[in-house]
Amino acid sequence: MVKAKQIAVCIDSSLFLAEVFGNETQSSRSGSIDKLEKIFTFKKYMSETVKEEVENRLSNVACLIGDASKNFISDFRAFKGLNPNITLTDLSFIQSFFANLKKLYPVNKSERQIIEYIESVLAHYLIENSHQNKPQSVSDFVILAMVEFNKILTALQFDFFTKLGGYQMLPQTVNPDTCQKLQNEPKLKKTVQSKPKDIEILCEVEAFQQSSGKKCLLATLDHKDFLSNSLLIDSLIHIKCIDPIYLAPELS
Amino acid sequence: MKILTSNFQSYDKQEYAKSAILYVLSQFKPNLHKKSYGKHYLKKTTIDLFPDEQPDLFKLVSSDIEYVANKVGFTADWFSTDEYLTLWKKNFTKFLDEHAEVQESLDSFTSNSDDITEQFEIMIDSLSRLSLIMKISYDEWHQKSMAEFLDSNLPLELYNLYNLSYIEKISAIRSLVGDLMRLRSMLHLVRSDERKIKNELAKFENKTNTLSKSLTQLSRSELTLKFYLRSKNAKNLDDLFKTIPLKLDESSEKQFKLYFNSFRSDLFTFTNFVDRKYLNEDIVLNSSKSESFVDFDEKLCAIVLKHG
Numbered sequence: 001m002v003k004a005k006q007i008a009v010c011i012d013s014s015l016f017l018a019e020v021f022g023n024e025t026q027s028s029r030s031g032s033i034d035k036l037e038k039i040f041t042f043k044k045y046m047s048e049t050v051k052e053e054v055e056n057r058l059s060n061v062a063c064l065i066g067d068a069s070k071n072f073i074s075d076f077r078a079f080k081g082l083n084p085n086i087t088l089t090d091l092s093f094i095q096s097f098f099a100n101l102k103k104l105y106p107v108n109k110s111e112r113q114i115i116e117y118i119e120s121v122l123a124h125y126l127i128e129n130s131h132q133n134k135p136q137s138v139s140d141f142v143i144l145a146m147v148e149f150n151k152i153l154t155a156l157q158f159d160f161f162t163k164l165g166g167y168q169m170l171p172q173t174v175n176p177d178t179c180q181k182l183q184n185e186p187k188l189k190k191t192v193q194s195k196p197k198d199i200e201i202l203c204e205v206e207a208f209q210q211s212s213g214k215k216c217l218l219a220t221l222d223h224k225d226f227l228s229n230s231l232l233i234d235s236l237i238h239i240k241c242i243d244p245i246y247l248a249p250e251l252s
Numbered sequence: 253m254k255i256l257t258s259n260f261q262s263y264d265k266q267e268y269a270k271s272a273i274l275y276v277l278s279q280f281k282p283n284l285h286k287k288s289y290g291k292h293y294l295k296k297t298t299i300d301l302f303p304d305e306q307p308d309l310f311k312l313v314s315s316d317i318e319y320v321a322n323k324v325g326f327t328a329d330w331f332s333t334d335e336y337l338t339l340w341k342k343n344f345t346k347f348l349d350e351h352a353e354v355q356e357s358l359d360s361f362t363s364n365s366d367d368i369t370e371q372f373e374i375m376i377d378s379l380s381r382l383s384l385i386m387k388i389s390y391d392e393w394h395q396k397s398m399a400e401f402l403d404s405n406l407p408l409e410l411y412n413l414y415n416l417s418y419i420e421k422i423s424a425i426r427s428l429v430g431d432l433m434r435l436r437s438m439l440h441l442v443r444s445d446e447r448k449i450k451n452e453l454a455k456f457e458n459k460t461n462t463l464s465k466s467l468t469q470l471s472r473s474e475l476t477l478k479f480y481l482r483s484k485n486a487k488n489l490d491d492l493f494k495t496i497p498l499k500l501d502e503s504s505e506k507q508f509k510l511y512f513n514s515f516r517s518d519l520f521t522f523t524n525f526v527d528r529k530y531l532n533e534d535i536v537l538n539s540s541k542s543e544s545f546v547d548f549d550e551k552l553c554a555i556v557l558k559h560g
Contacts, residue, residue, distance in 0.1 A: 021553035066408025110555045117551050124544035146398040151538045152549045154415040165524040
């Protein structure tokens with residue numbers, strides 16, 4: 001058995017996403033690595049590709065919120081014209097603006113869900129502020145609504161940064177032969193086609209195993225692409241894909 | 253439709269507070285002296301926190317802006333480092349007029365005091381006052397920042413990072429003030445032992461040098477990004493200091509991304525240096541005051557998880 005000191009626990013995007021953005025169930029699974037760190041001595045790694053993938057998701061969501069809220073605010077201000085204050089009757093504007101916007105996105109798409117959440121917070125926010133003793137001006141309303149959106153996204157960025165700080169980064173280096181092996185494997189064809197980044201992550205972990213002389217394990221929550229193909233991947237490139245809750249025997 | 257940024261004052265007092273902080277930090281160069289006392293010329297070791305030659309705030313600002321203007325390759329017939337500095341000084345004077353306590357604090361650096369207790373007081377007092385200004389004016393700054401976002405065509409993510417950077421800087425300064433207080437107590441305890449004094453100073457410098465360096469690095473990459481965006485939209489010198497709508501055309505996208513990524517990377521490094529204890533307290537500044545936004549973050553987290 002390889003000693004824990006010689007083991008590098010690498011993670012994929014599914015695990016890092018669960019760690020930063022997961023609900024209680026998902027983060028308790030990803031939290032297993034933190035618990036093991038207190039018992040065994042090993043180092044945690046993440047490849048640049050994993051970091052970029054999570055960073056891009058966060059950027060895309062921030063972009064969607066930025067665009068949708070900004071378009072709403074611009075149209076709302078044009079609609080209010082010289083009318084200086086917000087009132088409950090402005091709710092009808094929110095309703096019609098978002099009805100038109102929602103038509104552009106199919107139900108169940110994440111863009112559609114984000115737009116629905118924005119609609120709901122803006123409607124609530126308008127009710128909350130139109131009931132104050134002193135009526136709120138349109139410019140104050142739109143700026144303060146944006147401040148709230150910015151605060152929430154800032155908190156997500158903060159979580160992302162602090163969690164990221166717990167990992168050492170793997171270089172974006174791969175062995176072309178390893179990539180070829182994985183790409184030519186018929187059972188991995190779907191992954192190769194739909195999630196090429198997953199193959200890249202496997203190759204980066206394998207290259208690190210070669211260069212560092214450490215035994216690398218890939219901790220993942222992705223059942224479809226990694227865990228169900230664990231034996232196959234191990235036989236091809238000698239990287240074991242493992243659910244973090246079952247990591248302990250590998251480290252003892 | 254009236255632009256939202258027009259409602260805000262024409263200079264960023266928070267930027268001047270940040271410059272003053274960097275200036276105060278540049279004053280901290282602790283060293284040991286041997287001094288002779290009395291008629292028997294007894295030699296005693298004394299500690300001096302400040303450098304022999306006092307740093308010049310305006311030289312620091314001038315060198316920063318020269319570096320940034322060169323880096324972004326900015327030239328205009330109305331722009332020169334000297335003219336920029338003249339306007340910077342004018343705004344800084346306004347900032348000091350509005351915050352007499354900062355003026356008083358910065359003036360005390362010129363007192364050339366040899367008394368270590370007084371030197372510690374000056375440092376701690378200046379940094380505490382400046383971080384308090386940043387904390388108190390956070391809401392005003394954030395609203396101005398969002399007005400700029402709404403009038404501009406820049407990504408919201410940029411403003412997430414500006415916000416985080418603002419809060420982290422407050423935390424870093426508070427952390428440093430805490431460290432200075434601890435150092436003062438430790439130096440008092442080991443006051444007669446030169447070896448231990450050196451040891452304490454080395455430990456402190458080791459810890460704070462990294463923080464100070466990464467704060468300076470972050471401030472510079474943020475200044476580069478902000479200067480780049482403003483210079484792309486400025487029509488005169490005044491515009492470089494004002495909160496104005498910022499438009500980014502396609503041809504500038506590549507350079508913007510370069511500065512943006514450098515800022516994000518420096519902010520990440522800085523986050524990892526900042527004392528978590530203080531940061532967690534200060535991140536409360538960022539908490540929502542609205543019931544309507546309760547749970548919105550959890551909903552977004554679920555989206556980020558599945559959004560591919």
